[in-house]
Amino acid sequence: MNHNQWKTRRTKQLLGEAVEYDQEYIDTRLAGDLGQAIYDRCVELGLSQTELAACAEMTLPRISRIEGGDTVPTLPLLRRLAKALDGSLNVALTAEDSRVTFTPYAA
Template identity: 45%
Template sequence: MNPTHNSYEEVAHQRRGSADYREGYDEARRAFLIGQAVRERRLALGLSQTEVAARAGMTQSALSRLEAGGAVPTIPVLERVAVALDSELSVTISPHAA
């Protein structure tokens, strides 16, 4: 390997320890967990993505992205989705686990 170039693993290892990486990872984790909760509630009600999206005033593809964790929704979007799912939106702030 050329001594002036690092391997992908070397570069990735350096970046994984950065604050930016951790922040991006945390954001992706939150988006995934929100999407998972929306999908589970929708399935528990026996509703299709199309039905929930129509009730929430959004497109089916936007709801699909939300459920897949591909988008971090705003509070107003979450409120509309919660209403469409006959649910209550609850946002909490808690201390980190020890």
């Protein structure tokens, strides 16, 4: 999507008009939601990317790409991230929306 397409879509959205999103946009948003959930959980725990990478046995660049929404990790990597972030990873997917959250383990 180029800037003009984004600007037109954003203007329509602000005006309350219906906006349709292509599949690439939806997929990118899911990756961004995952990255944001990981970032938010790290902030809650006071973990840096370096500390998370060490705990999850991953490289720092990989953690950075995941947090930035540039990539979606495999299921085994998601399991390692959930363990390193001391919680369960919850992903809710519907045709229109996605939601990614971490639920901390009980103390």
